Amino acid sequence: MDKSFSQSFEIRGSVFIDAGKASTEVKTILKQLGINSEIVRRVAIASYEAEMNVVMYAKRATMNFEVSSEKISIVVEDEGPGILNIELAMKEGYSTATTEMREMGFGAGMGLPNIKKNADSLKIESEVGKGTKLEFVINLKEQRVPTMSG
Numbered sequence: 001m002d003k004s005f006s007q008s009f010e011i012r013g014s015v016f017i018d019a020g021k022a023s024t025e026v027k028t029i030l031k032q033l034g035i036n037s038e039i040v041r042r043v044a045i046a047s048y049e050a051e052m053n054v055v056m057y058a059k060r061a062t063m064n065f066e067v068s069s070e071k072i073s074i075v076v077e078d079e080g081p082g083i084l085n086i087e088l089a090m091k092e093g094y095s096t097a098t099t100e101m102r103e104m105g106f107g108a109g110m111g112l113p114n115i116k117k118n119a120d121s122l123k124i125e126s127e128v129g130k131g132t133k134l135e136f137v138i139n140l141k142e143q144r145v146p147t148m149s150g
Contacts, residue, residue: 005033006066011051013058013080016104022063023047026074033067035140042118042138043072049111050076050134056101057081058131071120072138082128090116 007029009022027044035043047063054061058080066073083089090112097107116122119136126132 004066004068005029006064009063009065011054011058011061011063011076011078013054013056013060013078016055019052019055020048023051026063026065029065030067030072035067035072039072039138039140043074046115046118046136046138047074049114050074050136052106053111053132053134054078054080056097056106061131069140071140073135074137075133075135077131077133079131082130083124083126083132084128086124086126 007025009025011022012018023044026047027040030040030043031037047065051063054063054076058078061076061078061080064073064075064077088094091109092113093109095107095109097109101107112124115134115136118138120139121137123135124132
C-alpha cells in the first residue's frame with residue numbers, strides 16, 4: 001500500500017441502534033484494502049469497544065481512522081463525562097455501566113482492556129466534565145514465512 005487512507009465517522013451517544021456502524025465500516029474498508037485478516041480482527045475489536053464506550057457514556061464523538069503503509073491509527077475524541085480514574089478503568093471487570101446498559105448486555109468492564117490487548121499502543125487523555133481522547137495504533141507488520149537454509 002503506497003498511499004494513506006483516512007476517514008472520519010460521527011458517533012452519537014445513547015443511540016444504541018447505531019452502535020457498531022463505524023467499526024463495521026472500518027472493518028469493511030480494511031478488508032477492501034487487502035489488510036491481513038488477523039489485523040482486521042484486532043482493529044475491529046478495538047474500534048468496536050471504543051465506539052461502544054461513546055454510545056454508552058458520551059454525548060457524541062468523532063472517530064478518525066487512518067491507514068498508512070506502516071500502521072492503522074484510530075483516534076476517538078468525545079464530548080462526555082470523562083474518565084475519573086483511567087488506571088482503574090483499565091482493570092478488567094471495572095465498569096460504571098448503569099443497570100439498563102447491563103440489561104442490554106453491555107458494561108462487563110472489558111472495553112478499555114480489550115482495546116489495550118488488541119492495540120500495539122494506546123494513549124488515553126481525559127478531562128472530567130469535558131471528554132476523553134483515545135488514540136490507538138496497530139502496526140502493519142509484514143507477514144514473513146520462515147525459510148529453511150541449508
